[in-house]
Amino acid sequence: MKxxxxxxxIVFILFFSSCAKKITVNQQQxxxxxxxxxxxxxxxxxxxxxxxxxxxxxxxxxxxxFAEINALENILFKGIQGSSQEDPIISDEISAFRxxxxxxxxxxxxxxxxxxxTESLVLETYKGNPMTVVQKVTFDIPALRKYLEKxxxxxxxxx
Amino acid sequence: xxxxxxxxxLSFVFGxxxxxxxxxxxxxxxxxxxxIMVIPFSREGVDLRTEIENNDLVRxxxxxxxxxxxxxxxxxxxxxxxxxxxxxxxxIQSDQKSSIKDEVIxxxxxxxxxxxxxxxxxxxxxxxxTLIMTAFDAFSGESYANKVITSPKFYTTSFxxxxxxxxxxxxxxxxxxxxxxxxxxxxxxxxxTIRVGILENSKIKMDTEVDKKGNFLSDIIExxxxxxxxxxxxxxxxxxxxxxxxxxxxxxxxxxxxxxFRISRFAADFRKFLRNNEIQCTQTINGNNIIFSIK
Numbered sequence: 094m095k096x097x098x099x100x101x102x103i104v105f106i107l108f109f110s111s112c113a114k115k116i117t118v119n120q121q122q123x124x125x126x127x128x129x130x131x132x133x134x135x136x137x138x139x140x141x142x143x144x145x146x147x148x149x150x151x152x153x154x155x156x157x158x159f160a161e162i163n164a165l166e167n168i169l170f171k172g173i174q175g176s177s178q179e180d181p182i183i184s185d186e187i188s189a190f191r192x193x194x195x196x197x198x199x200x201x202x203x204x205x206x207x208x209x210x211t212e213s214l215v216l217e218t219y220k221g222n223p224m225t226v227v228q229k230v231t232f233d234i235p236a237l238r239k240y241l242e243k244x245x246x247x248x249x250x251x252x
Numbered sequence: 253x254x255x256x257x258x259x260x261x262l263s264f265v266f267g268x269x270x271x272x273x274x275x276x277x278x279x280x281x282x283x284x285x286x287x288i289m290v291i292p293f294s295r296e297g298v299d300l301r302t303e304i305e306n307n308d309l310v311r312x313x314x315x316x317x318x319x320x321x322x323x324x325x326x327x328x329x330x331x332x333x334x335x336x337x338x339x340x341x342x343x344i345q346s347d348q349k350s351s352i353k354d355e356v357i358x359x360x361x362x363x364x365x366x367x368x369x370x371x372x373x374x375x376x377x378x379x380x381x382t383l384i385m386t387a388f389d390a391f392s393g394e395s396y397a398n399k400v401i402t403s404p405k406f407y408t409t410s411f412x413x414x415x416x417x418x419x420x421x422x423x424x425x426x427x428x429x430x431x432x433x434x435x436x437x438x439x440x441x442x443x444x445t446i447r448v449g450i451l452e453n454s455k456i457k458m459d460t461e462v463d464k465k466g467n468f469l470s471d472i473i474e475x476x477x478x479x480x481x482x483x484x485x486x487x488x489x490x491x492x493x494x495x496x497x498x499x500x501x502x503x504x505x506x507x508x509x510x511x512x513f514r515i516s517r518f519a520a521d522f523r524k525f526l527r528n529n530e531i532q533c534t535q536t537i538n539g540n541n542i543i544f545s546i547k
Contacts, residue, residue: 184432
């Protein structure tokens with residue numbers, strides 16, 4: 094009986110920890126990722142959309158990583174004013190996550206987005222705790238859109 | 253040992269359960285890709301052919317907008333090829349009365365046409381181009397989306413580049429707005445209007461009883477429209493002795509087979525319904541308006 098109880102405890106812990114969306118850096122000085130609207134349009138050229146994105150992290154690498162995710166989430170769920178992507182690519186974030194959780198998580202939180210990230214440079218850093226980074230990122234929008242279409246997250250243009 | 257076997261079995265069951273829950277296959281979301289034709293905006297009295305032949309900037313504008321659509325993988329129809337085709341037909345049918353624009357749109361088979369207007373802006377601080385794009389439903393003439401963009405200013409007279417830049421930025425937004433309209437139409441249906449009138453020499457009126465239950469003609473018509481409209485959405489604008497008008501009747505975008513819903517089919521079914529009630533009528537379809545005249 095004890096073995097069985099122990100087994101289920103382990104399974105539940107593994108199960109719930111695998112479903113958690115939260116990104117943590119370090120248990121002692123962890124900085125959770127959170128989305129913000131500090132994403133601004135810089136330029137676009139032949140489907141490549143360049144933005145500046147600000148976020149915070151425990152160190153410069155983590156802050157830059159969170160800034161990349163932040164830019165991507167703004168493109169996907171909010172839209173970038175003044176750019177060729179003024180409307181969000183995914184109009185309903187909640188239902189998209191409900192219906193395509195795995196593909197979206199994989200894209201955003203498991204680094205698959207880096208396939209569509211053609212450039213990522215640190216523009217500015219502000220030291221402190223946590224550290225703030227303004228990152229210049231460029232995404233290949235047509236390729237990103239194809240990934241979303243292939244995974245049935247968005248529909249192809251049409252009826 | 254038995255306990256271990258149970259644990260192994262449970263692991264498989266639990267593991268497969270998680271697998272099923274997480275890897276639920278997605279049903280393919282089928283969609284018909286509409287065809288789009290890009291045409292120049294033409295002022296009153298100026299036909300498409302003149303506009304496209306005499307204005308370089310217009311020619312560049314429609315080419316760049318068409319290119320931007322092509323890059324997004326949208327089916328486009330080439331206007332110049334269609335103009336040539338219409339020109340050949342016009343030579344044969346010299347008594348045609350409709351404008352070249354109507355001819356081109358009707359014969360193209362395009363679902364959507366996008367009117368493009370380009371105007372150069374000259375200033376001492378640099379030149380720019382204003383690009384206006386308006387998308388219309390080719391069938392009903394309903395406007396789907398409008399976008400206006402002015403390119404950044406440059407000290408150049410190479411307006412081709414400026415138009416290209418403006419088109420590249422704004423066409424994705426135009427497509428997104430059109431797609432939102434499509435999504436709304438798929439969800440809520442397309443709007444048509446229906447007017448049923450009674451010809452002067454007819455023996456029946458809207459308040460004539462037409463069945464054994466004592467229903468008036470207007471009652472059975474309204475019941476039919478309610479049943480056949482998409483999600484039972486319709487609006488009765490008004491009814492008199494001689495006429496009943498529905499200004500909003502929602503019809504689906506696609507039929508049961510997944511093909512685009514044809515209004516002519518809706519009209520034919522309605523005509524057959526009246527015929528089953530021993531009422532004869534004629535029908536006229538104009539865009540998304542259907543007019544029935546009861547004899």
